[in-house]
Amino acid sequence: xxxxxxxxxxxxxxxxxxxxxxxxxxxxxxxxxxxxxxxxxxxxxxxxxxxxxxxxxxxxxxxxxxxxxxxxxxxxxxxxxxxxxxxxxxxxxxxxxxxxxxxxxxxxxxxxxxxxxxxxxxxxxxxxxxxxxxxxxxxxxxxxxxxxxxxxxxxxxxxxxxxxxxxxxxxxxxxxxxxxxxxxxxxxxxxxxxxxxxxxxxxxxxxxxxxxxxxxxxxxxxxxxxxxxxxxxxxxxxxxxxxxxxxxxxxxxxxxxxxxxxxxxxxxxxxxxxxxxxxxxxxxxxxxxxxxxxxxxxxxxxxxxxxxxxxxxxxxxxxxxxxxxxxxxxxxxxxxxxxxxxxxxxxxxxxxxxxxxxxxxxxxxxxxxxxxxxxxxxxxxxxxxxxxxxxxxxxxxxxxxxxxxxxxxxxxxxxxxxxxxxxxxxxxxxxxxxxxxxxxxxxxxxxxxxxxxxxxxxxxxxxxxxxxxxxxxxxxxxxxxxxxxxxxxxxxxxxxxxxxxxxxxxxxxxxxxxxxxxxxxxxxxxxxxxxxxxxxxxxxxxxxxxxxxxxxxxxxxxxxxxxxxxxxxxxxxxxxxxxxxxxxxxxxxxxxxxxxxxxxxxxxxxxxxxxxxxxxxxxxxxxxxxxxxxxxxxxxxxxxxxxxxxxxxxxxxxxxxxxxxxxxxxxxxxxxxxxxxxxxxxxxxxxxxxxxxxxxxxxxxxxxxxxxxxxxxxxxxxxxxxxxxxxxxxxxxxxxxxxxxxxxxxxxxxxxxxxxxxxxxxxxxxxxxxxxxxxxxxxxxxxxxxxxxxxx
Amino acid sequence: xxxxxxxxxxxxxxxxxxxxxxxxxxxxxxxxxxxxxxxxxxxxxxxxxxxxxxxxxxxxxxxxxxxxxxxxxxxxxxxxxxxxxxxxxxxxxxxxxxxxxxxxxxxxxxxxxxxxxxxxxxxxxxxxxxxxxxxxxxxxxxxxxxxxxxxxxxxxxxxxxxxxxxxxxxxxxxxxxxxxx
Numbered sequence: 001x002x003x004x005x006x007x008x009x010x011x012x013x014x015x016x017x018x019x020x021x022x023x024x025x026x027x028x029x030x031x032x033x034x035x036x037x038x039x040x041x042x043x044x045x046x047x048x049x050x051x052x053x054x055x056x057x058x059x060x061x062x063x064x065x066x067x068x069x070x071x072x073x074x075x076x077x078x079x080x081x082x083x084x085x086x087x088x089x090x091x092x093x094x095x096x097x098x099x100x101x102x103x104x105x106x107x108x109x110x111x112x113x114x115x116x117x118x119x120x121x122x123x124x125x126x127x128x129x130x131x132x133x134x135x136x137x138x139x140x141x142x143x144x145x146x147x148x149x150x151x152x153x154x155x156x157x158x159x160x161x162x163x164x165x166x167x168x169x170x171x172x173x174x175x176x177x178x179x180x181x182x183x184x185x186x187x188x189x190x191x192x193x194x195x196x197x198x199x200x201x202x203x204x205x206x207x208x209x210x211x212x213x214x215x216x217x218x219x220x221x222x223x224x225x226x227x228x229x230x231x232x233x234x235x236x237x238x239x240x241x242x243x244x245x246x247x248x249x250x251x252x253x254x255x256x257x258x259x260x261x262x263x264x265x266x267x268x269x270x271x272x273x274x275x276x277x278x279x280x281x282x283x284x285x286x287x288x289x290x291x292x293x294x295x296x297x298x299x300x301x302x303x304x305x306x307x308x309x310x311x312x313x314x315x316x317x318x319x320x321x322x323x324x325x326x327x328x329x330x331x332x333x334x335x336x337x338x339x340x341x342x343x344x345x346x347x348x349x350x351x352x353x354x355x356x357x358x359x360x361x362x363x364x365x366x367x368x369x370x371x372x373x374x375x376x377x378x379x380x381x382x383x384x385x386x387x388x389x390x391x392x393x394x395x396x397x398x399x400x401x402x403x404x405x406x407x408x409x410x411x412x413x414x415x416x417x418x419x420x421x422x423x424x425x426x427x428x429x430x431x432x433x434x435x436x437x438x439x440x441x442x443x444x445x446x447x448x449x450x451x452x453x454x455x456x457x458x459x460x461x462x463x464x465x466x467x468x469x470x471x472x473x474x475x476x477x478x479x480x481x482x483x484x485x486x487x488x489x490x491x492x493x494x495x496x497x498x499x500x501x502x503x504x505x506x507x508x509x510x511x512x513x514x515x516x517x518x519x520x521x522x523x524x525x526x527x528x529x530x531x532x533x534x535x536x537x538x539x540x541x542x543x544x545x546x547x548x549x550x551x552x553x554x555x556x557x558x559x560x561x562x563x564x565x566x567x568x569x570x571x572x573x574x575x576x577x578x579x580x581x582x583x584x585x586x587x588x589x590x591x592x593x594x595x596x597x598x599x600x601x602x603x604x605x606x607x608x609x610x611x612x613x614x615x616x617x618x619x620x621x622x623x624x625x626x627x628x629x630x631x632x633x634x635x636x637x638x639x640x641x642x643x644x645x646x647x648x649x650x651x652x653x654x655x656x657x658x659x660x661x662x663x664x665x666x667x668x669x670x671x672x673x674x675x676x677x678x679x680x681x682x683x684x685x686x687x688x689x690x691x692x693x694x695x696x697x698x699x700x701x702x703x704x705x706x707x708x709x710x711x712x713x714x715x716x717x718x719x720x721x722x723x724x725x726x727x728x729x730x731x732x733x734x735x736x737x738x739x740x741x742x743x744x745x746x747x748x749x750x751x752x753x754x755x756x757x758x759x760x761x762x763x764x765x766x767x768x769x770x771x772x773x774x775x776x777x778x779x780x781x782x783x784x785x786x787x788x789x790x791x792x
Numbered sequence: 793x794x795x796x797x798x799x800x801x802x803x804x805x806x807x808x809x810x811x812x813x814x815x816x817x818x819x820x821x822x823x824x825x826x827x828x829x830x831x832x833x834x835x836x837x838x839x840x841x842x843x844x845x846x847x848x849x850x851x852x853x854x855x856x857x858x859x860x861x862x863x864x865x866x867x868x869x870x871x872x873x874x875x876x877x878x879x880x881x882x883x884x885x886x887x888x889x890x891x892x893x894x895x896x897x898x899x900x901x902x903x904x905x906x907x908x909x910x911x912x913x914x915x916x917x918x919x920x921x922x923x924x925x926x927x928x929x930x931x932x933x934x935x936x937x938x939x940x941x942x943x944x945x946x947x948x949x950x951x952x953x954x955x956x957x958x959x960x961x962x963x964x965x966x967x968x969x970x971x972x973x
Contacts, residue, residue, distance in 0.1 A: 059874060061874055640827040641827045641828075644832050648832055648836060648839065651835070652839045652842065652916065655842040658846055660923070663923075720825055720899075722823060722826055722829070724829075725823045725824065725829045729901035729905050733870070733904060740862070744859045744862075746915065747859055748918075750918060751855070751919075754924075755922065
């Protein structure tokens with residue numbers, strides 16, 4: 001029950017902020033409300049952290065398909081939820097300081113961020129495959145809204161769309177992958193496959209599933225070549241980056257790989273494909289981080305690199321590598337969140353994130369400097385910090401392997417780590433160091449606005465987290481081992497080591513730090529050309545192509561009503577083609593009752609009149625006669641419900657004509673000579689098509705309708721004697737629900753169609769699609785765009 | 793339009809409205825055992841709303857709210873059984889004895905049907921809003937005061953779609969359009 005209450009609390013807070021948040025004038029109130037649900041969740045899961053008695057709850061929502069929403073709080077999901085909700089609560093406090101008093105749209109922002117947090121909590125707590133999938137997709141959608149928060153900016157819109165296209169495509173791949181895996185593990189209904197009950201999948205299905213799952217994880221975790229959305233996503237306000245790109249969204253891919261490892265680790269492609277994604281991303285991400293000037297982009301590229309390390313470790317698992325991957329995941333969430341927050345603070349207080357413009361911040365922003373040094377050192381793997389212990393575990397895991405895997409993983413990790421140390425040092429020197437006074441205008445220290453206490457209140461504990469994590473290393477190690485053991489039993493025996501002694505792993509570690517420091521110091525003031533993300537061009541082009549195809553398809557909407565009607569009629573008529581063979585003229589009877597013939601003649605005459613009369617009013621009346629004649633046929637056939645509905649619809653249509661005539665001419669316009677035969681041909685085709693369809697349907701042996709059964713069921717379960725209505729509102733109520741949703745959509749469509757021609761288009765509503773990609777590239781090194789509205 | 797010209801139609805619709813409400817109510821409740829139901833009731837109500845709108849009587853507005861209300865009611869009925877541990881859209885039938893009416897049997901399907909009814913009304917109100925019936929009414933009642941033949945109404949001309957239909961129409965609007973081009 002607790003999980004449901006917590007999720008309900010999240011949803012209530014989201015809805016409350018979205019609906020009534022505008023009344024909260026203070027940003028403290030907005031983000032205070034938003035922080036409540038994550039905070040309570042974090043406290044609760046922290047209390048479950050050491051409990052080895054898993055808490056399981058589930059609700060079946062489609063019994064026939066065995067579809068359930070299932071959650072499980074065990075040592076693994078509690079640890080992950082603690083990261084998601086704990087960092088979430090801190091991010092909301094941080095946002096209080098990040099946004100200035102004049103910032104607008106905060107309630108919407110807070111609601112969206114909390115909605116994302118809710119989706120993420122659901123994702124990590126999910127106990128069944130399809131629950132995981134649903135929340136996975138929810139994170140894609142909410143993160144799209146977050147990245148596009150500053151949507152008046154075309155570059156932001158482009159970045160958000162790019163993120164959505166890539167992650168949504170990944171969602172489809174995930175769906176395919178999960179279907180492959182579950183259909184191989186479970187025979188028959190694959191509705192509720194528990195995530196902890198996955199058994200190894202072998203053969204072709206396993207191989208295909210492994211590739212699909214890894215690709216899906218790579219899109220979410222921004223792995224090369226799908227990483228291009230992550231740097232663009234830096235267009236979002238920094239609280240979003242600190243949350244999505246340190247602890248949550250990008251970790252979803254890693255978590256997916258971790259959870260599916262038991263099922264797929266034995267398959268052929270798992271290790272090579274995972275290693276290719278992971279090591280490629282680790283190296284290319286680090287190289288990207290070394291070349292950027294925007295401090296936030298340095299961190300974003302660093303994230304790509306770190307995630308690559310985790311994916312690579314999971315790919316060679318199970319065993320020590322899996323353990324190391326989860327350790328790094330924990331450490332990374334803490335130090336990367338702190339670093340993103342520091343960059344946001346620098347941006348807010350100086351107005352720029354460009355490391356070629358910043359100078360002397362070590363003295364003017366001492367607290368931020370210390371936070372950045374501690375967190376950066378943890379990222380670089382310098383003792384005595386949590387990041388060091390985690391990286392040691394990774395190197396040891398590499399040393400334990402044999403053969404090609406050992407060479408590849410160890411080589412990749414070492415080179416990637418050297419680069420990591422280098423870009424960390426470059427980041428610290430670039431942001432906080434004093435620059436040599438060469439340029440005339442920029443040699444003085446940057447102007448710094450006053451400190452904002454909510455930011456400090458969050459960044460300092462996060463920096464302390466990296467230290468405390470090392471001090472209390474045994475506790476951290478035990479939690480990680482207990483969590484990992486749920487996926488991989490072999491990993492339970494490992495631990496993080498505080499002082500490994502002068503062993504190979506430690507020597508390698510120190511050599512990495514030394515080499516990286518030299519490289520970083522050398523590159524610190526080098527302004528290299530900001531790199532195109534590897535494959536960014538091609539992905540961008542793909543996005544452009546997709547959008548231009550979409551626009552070309554949209555051109556089918558030509559705006560000519562006669563052509564629309566003709567298209568629809570022709571398509572409807574062509575449906576009859578497959579049934580032509582079913583027509584059996586001998587099986588057809590003339591009529592069941594003579595009255596049908598009379599009504600048929602009425603309908604025919606009225607129909608002929610409708611098309612032949614000149615005036616609109618006469619045509620409308622004839623059309624009404626057709627409708628009433630058909631209603632009469634329904635009565636004769638014994639379908640009073642249908643007849644009643646038909647009559648009422650006809651009545652409403654008549655009223656509609658009365659309204660419509662106010663704005664139309666009295667008679668029909670003349671049709672051009674060329675069009676007349678085409679219209680006649682279409683009309684004839686439609687007539688033949690409908691007739692064929694009806695004849696085919698009437699030719700079929702109908703058998704006895706299950707009338708008694710239906711009657712019994714309707715009186716029994718529905719409590720009503722009108723079978724038609726009991727079917728509509730009880731037996732097939734889900735269909736009816738779908739239909740009324742269609743009605744609502746139609747209403748929205750009618751209103752927007754009718755208004756489309758009237759209102760002058762908002763300038764910002766039309767997207768300059770062609771130039772947006774270039775705009776984005778130009779906009780990337782620029783910074784200080786991190787505020788909402790006119791904050792300063 | 794009709795509103796200012798025919799007091800008979802206007803009064804007739806006004807008098808018929810309560811009757812139609814009763815009919816809608818009857819159809820709504822009768823649907824359980826006899827022809828009728830939520831959809832039919834919604835259509836009757838919708839037709840009344842449309843007629844009242846045409847002649848300028850008070851009608852419900854703000855289609856989005858009505859649509860949202862209907863969708864929410866139906867959605868809640870759909871989800872409620874899940875909370876109680878049943879499956880989606882599970883039916884609950886209650887039987888009680890009420891004063892005057894005697895024994896009454898009602899199910900959760902009735903509430904679901906209410907959602908359908910409200911949504912159908914919302915659809916028709918949305919169409920009326922989209923067609924600017926409310927504005928048309930206030931404008932025509934103003935413009936008719938000038939004369940009965942040539943109504944000058946620039947907003948109406950602007951609202952006309954630019955297709956071939958209205959050009960060939962021997963309507964006064966077409967002449968005005970020629971002027972604006």
